[in-house]
Amino acid sequence: MNAMRGTRLMLGLVLRRERIHATAWYGLAGLVLVGVAAGIAATYPTEAARQQLAASVNSSGQELFLIGPIFSASLGGIGLWRMTGVAALVVSLASIFTVMRNTRATEESGTTELLSAARIGRGAPLAAAMVVAAVGSAFCGVIVGIGFIAIGGSPFGSLLAGAQVISFGLLAATIAALTGQMLRTARAGTGIAVAVVGGFYLLRGAADAHGGGISWVSPFEWIAAIRPFAEDNALPLLPVLVLVTALSGAGLFIAGRRDFGAGLMHDRLGPAHASNALRGPVTLALKISRPTIVSWSLGALLVAFLIGAVSAVVDKQAPLKLSGIEGGQGLITVVLYLVPIIAAVCGMQTTLRLRGEVTSGRAEAVLSRPVDRGRWGFAYAISGALAGFIVLFTFGVGLGLARPSEMLTLIVASVAKAPAVWFFVAVTALLLCALPRAAGGIAYALLAAFVSLELLVEFRIVPPQVLYASPFALAPQLPDGPLNAQWAILVLAGIAALIMAASRVLRQMDIR
Amino acid sequence: MKFVYYGTMNNVIEMRGVKKSFGRVHALVGLDLQLAQGGVHGLLGPNGAGKSTAIRVLLGMLRADAGEVKILGVDPWSAPAQARSRLAYVPGDVALWPNLSGGETLDILARMHGGENLSKRKSLIEAFELDPTRRSRTYSKGNRQKVALVSAFSATAELLILDEPTSGLDPLMEAVFKQCVADARRDGQTVLLSSHILSEVEQLCDRVSIVRAGQVVDTGSLADLRGHAATIVTATVTHVPRGLEDVPGVQRVDMDGRHLQISTTAVDSVMEVLVTHGIETLAVAPPTLEDLFLHYYSNATKAVSA
Numbered sequence: 001m002n003a004m005r006g007t008r009l010m011l012g013l014v015l016r017r018e019r020i021h022a023t024a025w026y027g028l029a030g031l032v033l034v035g036v037a038a039g040i041a042a043t044y045p046t047e048a049a050r051q052q053l054a055a056s057v058n059s060s061g062q063e064l065f066l067i068g069p070i071f072s073a074s075l076g077g078i079g080l081w082r083m084t085g086v087a088a089l090v091v092s093l094a095s096i097f098t099v100m101r102n103t104r105a106t107e108e109s110g111t112t113e114l115l116s117a118a119r120i121g122r123g124a125p126l127a128a129a130m131v132v133a134a135v136g137s138a139f140c141g142v143i144v145g146i147g148f149i150a151i152g153g154s155p156f157g158s159l160l161a162g163a164q165v166i167s168f169g170l171l172a173a174t175i176a177a178l179t180g181q182m183l184r185t186a187r188a189g190t191g192i193a194v195a196v197v198g199g200f201y202l203l204r205g206a207a208d209a210h211g212g213g214i215s216w217v218s219p220f221e222w223i224a225a226i227r228p229f230a231e232d233n234a235l236p237l238l239p240v241l242v243l244v245t246a247l248s249g250a251g252l253f254i255a256g257r258r259d260f261g262a263g264l265m266h267d268r269l270g271p272a273h274a275s276n277a278l279r280g281p282v283t284l285a286l287k288i289s290r291p292t293i294v295s296w297s298l299g300a301l302l303v304a305f306l307i308g309a310v311s312a313v314v315d316k317q318a319p320l321k322l323s324g325i326e327g328g329q330g331l332i333t334v335v336l337y338l339v340p341i342i343a344a345v346c347g348m349q350t351t352l353r354l355r356g357e358v359t360s361g362r363a364e365a366v367l368s369r370p371v372d373r374g375r376w377g378f379a380y381a382i383s384g385a386l387a388g389f390i391v392l393f394t395f396g397v398g399l400g401l402a403r404p405s406e407m408l409t410l411i412v413a414s415v416a417k418a419p420a421v422w423f424f425v426a427v428t429a430l431l432l433c434a435l436p437r438a439a440g441g442i443a444y445a446l447l448a449a450f451v452s453l454e455l456l457v458e459f460r461i462v463p464p465q466v467l468y469a470s471p472f473a474l475a476p477q478l479p480d481g482p483l484n485a486q487w488a489i490l491v492l493a494g495i496a497a498l499i500m501a502a503s504r505v506l507r508q509m510d511i512r
Numbered sequence: 513m514k515f516v517y518y519g520t521m522n523n524v525i526e527m528r529g530v531k532k533s534f535g536r537v538h539a540l541v542g543l544d545l546q547l548a549q550g551g552v553h554g555l556l557g558p559n560g561a562g563k564s565t566a567i568r569v570l571l572g573m574l575r576a577d578a579g580e581v582k583i584l585g586v587d588p589w590s591a592p593a594q595a596r597s598r599l600a601y602v603p604g605d606v607a608l609w610p611n612l613s614g615g616e617t618l619d620i621l622a623r624m625h626g627g628e629n630l631s632k633r634k635s636l637i638e639a640f641e642l643d644p645t646r647r648s649r650t651y652s653k654g655n656r657q658k659v660a661l662v663s664a665f666s667a668t669a670e671l672l673i674l675d676e677p678t679s680g681l682d683p684l685m686e687a688v689f690k691q692c693v694a695d696a697r698r699d700g701q702t703v704l705l706s707s708h709i710l711s712e713v714e715q716l717c718d719r720v721s722i723v724r725a726g727q728v729v730d731t732g733s734l735a736d737l738r739g740h741a742a743t744i745v746t747a748t749v750t751h752v753p754r755g756l757e758d759v760p761g762v763q764r765v766d767m768d769g770r771h772l773q774i775s776t777t778a779v780d781s782v783m784e785v786l787v788t789h790g791i792e793t794l795a796v797a798p799p800t801l802e803d804l805f806l807h808y809y810s811n812a813t814k815a816v817s818a
């Protein structure tokens with residue numbers, strides 16, 4: 001096939017580019033998954049304790065919704081249960097980023113154009129990126145398989161657990177392959193792919209909480225149906241493979257036919273003049289981030305509505321309590337604890353756009369004009385703070401739409417988490433000034449570190465008090481938990497300090 | 513035409529001994545550049561010479577490691593942002609916001625600048641044949657360049673800094689650009705023009721500074737600079753002279769039997785030698801701008817600095 005010409009050459013190139021990046025992502029993902037599984041296995045060392053855990057999980061709607069049922073009370077079985085949600089998330093993200101980085105992103109930056117003259121087929125970059133994502137997923141799967149054997153799982157079950165991880169990676173890679181071809185920007189492609197994976201995960205949760213009958217609705221249920229350590233049934237891998245083949249085929253089909261740089265839709269003309277509101281760097285940043293903010297908010301609204309709708313059913317069953325945190329009970333409290341993490345990602349992503357302004361050279365167009373450095377430097381952080389706030393707000397609205405009688409309470413409870421989100425926006429802003437090149441990586445690593453504090457507490461590796469170092473734990477735990485007003489003020493003071501430090505560095509730094 | 517005096521000197525740009533390093537890369541090593549008010553000043557130099565770096569230091573985006581920098585009478589690093597309202601800049605690599613239309617981009621840039629001649633913008637858009645309703649993403653490289661040019665030329669400014677402003681323009685648009693620079697000069701604006709295109713420099717610039725390896729190696733009018741480059745003397749002589757290489761000013765001698773080609777900065781002394789060896793044919797060619805460039809750019813020849 002003509003479109004595939006040069007795939008091997010491309011593969012060499014992508015492998016070289018991804019040598020460290022993809023290896024780190026997939027390798028660390030594998031190690032984290034094994035760590036999570038080992039952690040819970042160590043927490044429940046006896047068969048009796050595990051049986052008890054399985055019984056309580058399988059009768060708890062929240063647990064079923066958030067993670068899924070425990071099929072086997074063996075060491076491998078509960079390790080697998082605890083790991084599955086994290087696996088679906090991190091391996092999927094690794095694959096989506098890897099594919100997008102090497103397809104639409106290089107096309108946007110113009111690198112692909114350099115190669116298109118060099119007898120490289122139109123489908124070759126995509127094919128190469130998918131191969132790399134597949135190899136990475138396999139690498140991660142092998143780590144997980146070996147890890148489960150080490151934890152004490154049966155060899156065949158461990159093999160299938162590895163196969164599940166690989167399935168998550170392949171599925172996400174092919175979803176990204178398709179969205180990356182259909183949409184014109186890597187940002188949009190990544191967003192939609194993440195939304196699809198998130199949708200699969202939520203549908204899986206709804207099906208598990210609902211119990212029986214609709215388990216086919218999400219491909220994640222197909223993967224779960226393998227049930228390693230219980231039924232050890234490899235057969236459900238088949239429909240997963242069919243779906244993966246179909247999606248990648250569709251991606252390659254589009255790649256071979258579309259114009260360079262194009263999506264499935266054509267560009268419309270724009271206005272000949274800017275609206276009066278567009279006056280300086282801050283309003284410009286807001287305008288540019290608007291599509292991101294709108295799509296994240298719509299996603300939050302939808303997800304919150306789904307969770308709100310399920311929660312009524314779920315909360316009738318056994319209540320779930322957050323480990324280590326003084327908070328209320330029930331699914332709503334749990335998701336209200338998780339939503340600022342998502343909002344923080346949205347806010348940080350928006351804030352990090354500043355770096356793109358510098359590397360693209362657009363910063364020069366602004367800074368050569370009488371524009372204050374501070375206004376320019378914080379424009380995207382302001383957008384990010386606003387983006388996080390709006391995501392929290394719409395999430396509260398979504399929950400409220402499902403439970404209209406509590407609408408106001410839920411909105412307040414969600415919005416009250418804003419200081420935690422702003423804290424990470426401010427950290428990102430400071431990093432962008434102090435270590436501009438590494439800012440993105442370090443910022444997300446910090447977020448991940450704070451999130452994993454929870455796991456450390458859950459596995460009793462550190463005492464629950466450690467959570468008081470986390471802005472997520474210090475935020476108000478409304479509606480049922482403490483207001484934590486003094487802690488929230490402390491976090492706000494920390495944010496002010498971060499911003500002050502950032503603006504000092506900003507005035508001293510070279511823009512390059 | 514208005515005259516503004518900046519302290520004791522009325523130089524629009526004043527750089528003395530400016531140094532700038534990026535880690536181990538020494539981009540500027542003691543760069544000196546002075547621009548008096550008015551006229552068009554060319555900045556020439558090979559790739560990586562430090563032209564764009566010097567410009568970014570002038571705009572206050574980079575902080576000089578050492579040396580003195582003044583632009584329009586103020587230090588660009590410590591001056592308030594407002595000081596930049598008196599200059600306009602076209603970057604070497606024009607990047608625009610992909611989702612904004614050309615017209616939106618021009619509007620927002622003008623509002624950030626704070627002063628714009630609207631009728632001039634309109635006529636520039638027409639002259640450059642720019643469609644302001646197209647989204648920047650769909651612009652070709654030349655069209656993006658046009659957006660930056662229209663924005664700079666329609667801004668009210670005393671100083672225009674143009675970093676390779678014609679890259680991507682077709683010859684017709686280049687002509688429009690040259691007209692814009694001529695108009696700017698007529699209106700009393702000072703122009704700093706970094707360029708690789710010799711004919712453009714020859715046509716537009718009153719004075720030229722040659723930058724090499726982070727330093728200005730020569731400054732002057734083109735006529736002055738020509739004086740520093742070698743003249744080519746081609747001759748056929750009856751007797752082949754010896755020791756021509758040792759005559760002061762001679763840079764290179766090519767011999768093919770009795771045919772000679774000599775590159776020299778001192779034509780007189782070469783002629784004295786040739787006359788005594790029987791000249792049969794003789795041609796003396798002044799250095800072309802290309803020769804001048806090769807003279808300054810090539811690493812083999814030592815820079816002749818003033």
Ligand SMILES: Nc1ncnc2c1ncn2[C@@H]1O[C@H](COP(=O)(O)OP(=O)(O)OP(=O)(O)O)[C@@H](O)[C@H]1O
Binds near residue numbers: 539
């Ligand atoms: N941000 C940066 N980081 C590291 N090195 C840089 C940076 N910017 C420029 N340099 C280096 O400084 C030197 C001068 O670069 P500069 O862009 O000023 O050259 P130039 O004269 O504009 O070249 P060209 O004609 O190719 O535009 C080069 O060696 C370049 O690699």
Ligand SMILES: [Mg+2]
Binds near residue numbers: 563564565604675
């Ligand atoms: Mg340059």
